[in-house]
Amino acid sequence: MGDSGVVALDDAIESGKRLSSGERRRQILVAALAVFGARGYEGATTDEVARAAGVSQPYVVRLFGSKENLFLAAIEDALARMLSGFRAALADESPHDPDITPEKAAAKRIGQAYVDLIEVRGLHQTLAHAYLLGSHPAIGAAARKGFATVWRFFRDEMGLDADEARAFMAEGMLISTMIGLRIVDDYGSDPQITELFRSCFPSELPHVLEVLPRGVDRF
Amino acid sequence: MGDSGVVALDDAIESGKRLSSGERRRQILVAALAVFGARGYEGATTDEVARAAGVSQPYVVRLFGSKENLFLAAIEDALARMLSGFRAALADESPHDPDITPEKAAAKRIGQAYVDLIEVRGLHQTLAHAYLLGSHPAIGAAARKGFATVWRFFRDEMGLDADEARAFMAEGMLISTMIGLRIVDDYGSDPQITELFRSCFPSELPHVLEVLPRGVDRF
DNA sequence: CAATGTAGTAATCGACTGATTACAAAGTCA
DNA sequence: TGACTTTGTAATCAGTCGATTACTACATTG
Numbered sequence: 001m002g003d004s005g006v007v008a009l010d011d012a013i014e015s016g017k018r019l020s021s022g023e024r025r026r027q028i029l030v031a032a033l034a035v036f037g038a039r040g041y042e043g044a045t046t047d048e049v050a051r052a053a054g055v056s057q058p059y060v061v062r063l064f065g066s067k068e069n070l071f072l073a074a075i076e077d078a079l080a081r082m083l084s085g086f087r088a089a090l091a092d093e094s095p096h097d098p099d100i101t102p103e104k105a106a107a108k109r110i111g112q113a114y115v116d117l118i119e120v121r122g123l124h125q126t127l128a129h130a131y132l133l134g135s136h137p138a139i140g141a142a143a144r145k146g147f148a149t150v151w152r153f154f155r156d157e158m159g160l161d162a163d164e165a166r167a168f169m170a171e172g173m174l175i176s177t178m179i180g181l182r183i184v185d186d187y188g189s190d191p192q193i194t195e196l197f198r199s200c201f202p203s204e205l206p207h208v209l210e211v212l213p214r215g216v217d218r219f
Numbered sequence: 220m221g222d223s224g225v226v227a228l229d230d231a232i233e234s235g236k237r238l239s240s241g242e243r244r245r246q247i248l249v250a251a252l253a254v255f256g257a258r259g260y261e262g263a264t265t266d267e268v269a270r271a272a273g274v275s276q277p278y279v280v281r282l283f284g285s286k287e288n289l290f291l292a293a294i295e296d297a298l299a300r301m302l303s304g305f306r307a308a309l310a311d312e313s314p315h316d317p318d319i320t321p322e323k324a325a326a327k328r329i330g331q332a333y334v335d336l337i338e339v340r341g342l343h344q345t346l347a348h349a350y351l352l353g354s355h356p357a358i359g360a361a362a363r364k365g366f367a368t369v370w371r372f373f374r375d376e377m378g379l380d381a382d383e384a385r386a387f388m389a390e391g392m393l394i395s396t397m398i399g400l401r402i403v404d405d406y407g408s409d410p411q412i413t414e415l416f417r418s419c420f421p422s423e424l425p426h427v428l429e430v431l432p433r434g435v436d437r438f
Numbered sequence: 439c440a441a442t443g444t445a446g447t448a449a450t451c452g453a454c455t456g457a458t459t460a461c462a463a464a465g466t467c468a
Numbered sequence: 469t470g471a472c473t474t475t476g477t478a479a480t481c482a483g484t485c486g487a488t489t490a491c492t493a494c495a496t497t498g
Contacts, residue, residue, distance in 0.1 A: 018445055018494065038354050042262035045485060056447050061487060128351055132344060134401030135257050144400055144412070151415050162418040167386075170393035174385070177392050181363055182353030193363070196370050199381040237464065237475050264455060275477050280457060 025063055025073075028053040030120075032074040037122020040129045041071050041139065072142055075130045078123045079146045082114070086153055089113035106158065107168070114172055115204045118211050124176045175200060184212045244282055244292075247272040249339075251293040256341020259348045260290050260358065291361055294349045297342045298365045301333070305372055308332040325377065326387070333391055334423045337430050343395045394419060403431045 019027070031052035035044045046067050047057040064070040089109040096105035117123050130143040154165035178184075178200055186193040187209065201208045238246070250271035254263045265286050266276040283289040308328040315324035336342050349362040373384035397403075397419055405412040406428065420427045 021445070024445080040259055040261055040348075040351065042259055046487090047485075055445095057485090058448085058487075058489095059446055062446090067486065125351060128347075128396075129259075131396050132259065132347055132351070132399040134399050134404070140401060140404075144402060144405055147396075147400055147402070148405075148409065148411050148415070152411055155411075155414075162414055166393070166415075166418045167389075170386075170389040173392035173396050174389035177347075177350050177366075180351040180353050181366055182359055183363060183366070185353070185359075186363055186367075190367065192367050192371055192374075195374075195381060196367070196385075199385045240475075243475085265457090266455075276455090277457075277459095277478085278476060281476090286456065 021063060024053075024055065024059075028055065028060055028063065028070075029074055029077045032070055033078060033120060033122040033126050035122065036071060036074055036129060037125030041133060046070070068138060071130075071139060074126055075139075075142060075146060078120075078127050079149065081120060081123065082117060082127075083149070083153060085113040085117060086110050087157070090158060103159070110158065111168075111171070112204065115175065115201065115208065118179060118208065125180045128173075128176045128180055179212070182212075184209065184214055187214075240282060243272075243274065243278075247274065247279055247282065247289075248293055248296045251289055252297060252339060252341040252345050254341070255290060255293055255348060256344030260352060265289070287357060290349075290358060293345055294358075294361060294365060297339075297346050298368065300339060300342065301336060301346075302368070302372060304332040304336060305329050306376070309377060322378070329377065330387075330390070331423065334394065334420065334427065337398060337427065344399045347392075347395045347399055398431070401431075403428065404433055406433075 028049065032044075032049050035049045035052055038044075039048070046060050049070070050057040050060045053060070060070065061067070064073060089112065090106055092106075092109055096102070096108075100108075127146075130139060131147065133143060134140040151165060151169065154160045154168055155162070158165075160168060178197070183193060183197055187197050188194060198205060247268065251263075251268050254268045254271055257263075258267070265279050268289070269276040269279045272279070279289065280286070283292060308331065309325055311325075311328055315321070315327075319327075346365075349358060350366065352362060353359040370384060370388065373379045373387055374381070377384075379387060397416065402412060402416055406416050407413060417424060
């Protein structure tokens, strides 16, 4: 049922049928994360987002008002996806290794959920770009608010103390950096890079290597 | 003597005197770090760099060939400054707290050297921008190479094992993120942000608060 | 069916930006 | 001094991009 709905949507997209503005917005946001993630806020063009979403450039501008609003909506979407992934991982009641504490198990699940977000193409990179735009009046404020929200999740919902939360976020920032750097492109060719990569993705390595496209998405 | 040399250079700049191309290049690189750091690679303009350096826009382009080459030179400069700061901190023989091991003392000095680089305005942010441009043919390759060089410093020169080096770099990425986010702008106004900030800069807090300009450099 | 609203595009415009050209002024040195 | 090199700018161009306008086609409802 869920499946047939998705297929019906795909068919509608394929056949050039008209969609509700809400569905188009969601579709454009997916494209926006991919494009903003690869090119950054200034480097991305509304035309590129439009082509990736299969609509015309003026329509993107009309649906979101401006490129800036589109970017704000994209990072809002990215943060919502991240937090909902974290909450699902935190609530997960599936049996875990009895040798580790429930807290450790939850931390592992949430870390995994963070890495799994690479499947939403450009999500990590778009957020990282937003975090670098602290000087921008609107984007900087939104980025700080989102960052604080994630911090509060670790402290309040997950129950980490300040040092644990800091270490958790630090690992996350390193992972995001490695994704943005496309270190995966050099994996296997340089032993130093391979070591660095293995150290960052100890358990998820096969998954990461499979999901991250290698040598594509070039400028 | 070193001072008088610097003063002479400042006088020369002040009076609109002509400089050697090498001096101009160094001067433009400082301006480039500030501008690229605040606006990113695509968002920055060669004209803004030129005005910040006190020269005309065509001259910036001619001295570096292209905006792309200017950015590559800027991140090369940033990495050289960072590594020379690290090496100086590692070689520092001043007496340290006898309660901690020499290795711990060296790690503390190097962490301090990293934070001290905020005094070179835009350095951390420019590097972070470069790390996000992994998809760019030239910039991505240079960024990966620089990142690998830093990794090798921690592993080979500093003697950390892979896990320690990873944790060290993770903390560094978090610090860079907080600088790019301008979290300092909200310091004191939001208790959550204040806690986050204190957790990241436990010892250097007064220094960081003093050096990072608050509420300026806006778009 | 007529009327009204909604989804979507083609054409285009004005502002911006990196790069080029042509030129001027200052220094260098035989 | 006069030829040559180096530092530096003014003017401008060609391309790009976000936004606007004006329009068409489909859908919904009374």
